[in-house]
Amino acid sequence: MKNLKLEKAQNLEMWHIRGQAAPAAIGSLSCGTPEMFKINSFSNLGFTTSTGRTEFYLVDEKGGSVAAELKAKAGEPDTFLFPRQDALFVLSGEGWKEMMLRVTAFNFEAANDNDFVMANMAGVSTWFRVSSDDPNQVLFGCDHTYGPYLYETLSDVIEEVKAL
């Protein structure tokens, strides 16, 4: 766990898509329709996922093409787009799953490939993009207002495990 690194992913934007027409809107994007609670990756960290029949998330690089496709759907009937504004982080390095055992009850070792995981981490509701393409890193996000606390807390834990 000596090479663990926590970074703020500030070059990403995240969208929450809701509404009866949301599945059609997502289905029309070039990235394709994601499965429920599965990651549908379309770039390095960009992905879509579904968390309900009419609920989707999209993460893309700021100004990314898929996000642009999505934004063009704004205003369409029964399609509601909400910029999530989540605090986004990338934790990388071998042993990140081991480090996670200190902050969340979720067992990442037992996660399936490309799961979209939602779990409580250090007291904060957090989602995780676990990708088999990137076994040594995880992208995760939480409510914007918890961002400073989570970053500080995780940084402390990382320092602690590095010292072990």
Add this chain to the structure above:
Amino acid sequence: MSYRLQEQPFEWIDRSKTVSIEVEGRPMKGFAGDTISSTMLANGVIHMGRSFKYHRIRGPLSFANHDVNALLENSDKTHVRGDVELAEDGLKLKGCNTIGGIAKDKFRHLSLLSRFLVVGFYYKGLFKPRALRPFWERIIRESAGLGKVDLNWRGGRKSKRYGFCDVLVIGAGPAGMAAAKAAAESGAKVMLVDENAQIGGSLDYQYANDDSVADARKELKDAVLNNEKIEVHTSSVAVGWYTDNWMPINTPNGIIKVRANQVVMATGLFEQPSIFHKNDVPGVMLASAAQRMIARYAIKPCEVAAMVVANEDGYRAALDLLKAGVKINAIADLEDHEDRGELAKQVKAQGVQIYDHHGIYEVEGKDRVSSATLCPLNASGELDTTRKTTVPCDGVMMSVGWAPATHMLFQCKADIKYDATIGQFRAQSLPEGMFAAGRVNGVFDIRDQIADGAGAGQQAAAAAKGEASDAQRPAPTTVRQSHDYPIFSHPKAKNFLDYDEDIQLKDFLNAAKEGFDNIELIKRFSTNGMGPSQGKHSNMNGIRILAKHTGKSIDETGSTTARPMFHPTPVGHLGGRRFRAERLTPMQPSHVANKAVFMEAGAWLRPEYYDTEPTRQECIHAETKAVRTGLGIIDVSTLGKIEVFGPDAPEVMDRICTMRMSNMQIGMTRYALVTDEAGVITDDGVVVRYAEDHFYYTTTTGSSDSAFRTLQKHILEWGLKAEAVNRTGQLQAMNLAGPLARKKLQPLTDIDLSEENFPYLAARTGHVFGKPVTLARVGFVGELGYEIHCLAGDAAEIWDGLMKECADVGIRPFGVEAQRLLRLEKGHVIVTQDTDGLTNPYEAGMPWAVHMKKDFFIGQRSLQILKPMQSRALHGFMFPEGYNGATPKECHLLIKDGEINGRITSVSFSPTFNRYLGLCYVEDMDAKVGDAIQIRLDDGALVEAELVSLPFYDPEGKRQTCDVDGAEEKVA
């Protein structure tokens, strides 16, 4: 004299490294791997502590911390468990629960008063006279407790972590190691936990000299330590079992919260003492303790021993003692040694005198045992004290039976019954996901223990995969291992049942005679098993005594409930790393730069006020003045923010709020009051209508999550076509308030702020500083104001921009306290401050917010019933100008004719009115404006105030419609 033996085959000490410790000023040397107790013994010190009640001198009993005879302390730790904690170089310790040290404890003669200190004496003897109770209470409190707490202790938290495995094996003795090996070889991920510093369990101390198990030992240890599928944790205690095999493991580095698919309990047994006169004198110990001393630490327990035995293990211990050079003067076998098998013959062959059907009646010796007196047992199992045989000895070893470590099996609701054949409790059936193996399962033969563990491991591994297993398990032994009643009375008592609590046989019997004939009741009354070792060495004997006294069977008598924690667990381990989630708005840096003093509001940190004036009150008043006369800005990002949309969104909002929302015009706002099914006010906020099918709804700070959950639940229950999104953290909000609000904001936005385009209670979307926003003209503080709702990523820029662009008119950020005062002047209610868990809208003076003509809203039926039943009402009140008495406070009571007649919910000194004003409930529906009320203050004084109409400030609401009185121009 050296107490250290030659090197033992499986000793835990590293003779190449010495350590030095100091106990009560006496320096001692030991080896790395020595415990504190073994170091003391190696240095000829057998006095390890004083007992809790009578302060009797105590030596090693279990040598495994199944008693607390060796409990010490230092400045870092209140309790240092000498039997199991390592002697670390430089450690300085002193005895626990002594005044003047272990040797010269001032209370060392207290047992002379034991006839007055009977069980429960403080319930009886100290009850009268009543006037002396405080005196006795002080004495008892000063005497009670073990160890002195350092009030300057700084925490010492150990981080917790989570762990997952297919099979968790508790206990790394022969059965546990075999279970771990078998499970891992079946493909399971295994965690093996043992409280001892090294794996091996009884193999390495009870069977250390048994060459027949050498191969099995090597095979098991190699397999466990070299299999990457097995994670081994030594010096680690499974402290409890919780639902779904959720088990905290307390390790030296903190607690691991393990979720195990399957659990194998290979927890073994605790050896139990025989009860006889002075069985606590140093030198009297369990036979397994002597074996631990020899095998683990190469300590010779004594020079000359006497033993009392009731099983084959006693003879195995005798052989170990003989091999260590201890002379055994006598063995009292409670039954017949001919029934013990080969080991007894070997002992006898070495010339040891064995007394069949004998027990130990008493021992002599003050600081250390000097002799033991044996008596034969008669047909009724009692000692015939007319025929005594006294043998000199400096050690007495007891091997009369065992109690299984079934604590966590009880916790997981295993069906545990007393097996009279073996003489111990044993699980008859186990819940799914739980296995028991080895001696805790009644399997005693060492080869059977290993086979039982292996079978359990295979079964657990198969169960983890959802498969059946045909693994064979040996049957429990049919040889009795524990004597039915190794307990002997003595006219001089001092025959201890519980060493932790100094409970003698007569104490326990007297408690039973007093009517405490239920095992749980007698435990509480007598305190048997309530000391730090929690009955590990006393519970089984207690059950046997009570069963005999009541004439019931062991099963009928039952066992006490074994609750977590299995061993005392440091608070710093339970606490773990502190995860206290904290929410900050993006404006936090600006608040800090403006000298905000923060307060907690749920998980949020909010500016209470900005520290710009000499006193807190002056800060608050200056902020209030800025809003009333110029311009202020407050961060209200903590409001809950929920969007509701879909074809049935209007219906949802109508059902959630007491006011009708479906008739609201697009681009308008409306006050939102929410009640529960009982008609009690639970929340309030503002609803904005964006579109026919789209609403934006704010909640009070702290209730956003519960409001959202309630909304989601009802949408599903009602089957309406609507959806809700909680945007509390995504959106931030600030309120720009004051007569200059419009004048200063207009140049910064593309929204037309004119009264015609943007009237009071309207909402508009557009941009501020080019950032997308929703502006809402609401007036919580009673002045012209705009709530600016924006994306979190834009909030800081907008806030800082407003501060900069409005600096020319002296804009001030204002905090929660100024806002509370401003809204109080305006007579606005704060939900949960001016309401309580019973308040309905009629009591709170808000009948205007309840639209009964709607088809339905939550709480409607209750409010229909409650409406004619009001018995209290919220009023405004004012103190006379110039009042300079004690400060009135929230929750001060209203008094009328000597009776409580209401209470204050909000009160503050208003600089606008130059007097105290506030809100209060008056429990008199005839109370009216102009009436005098009496308020009882902290000092008991009654002061008079007057009920006045609400709002106090700007009753016509002109200030919120701006330009009135030329306020903007006046300030400009």
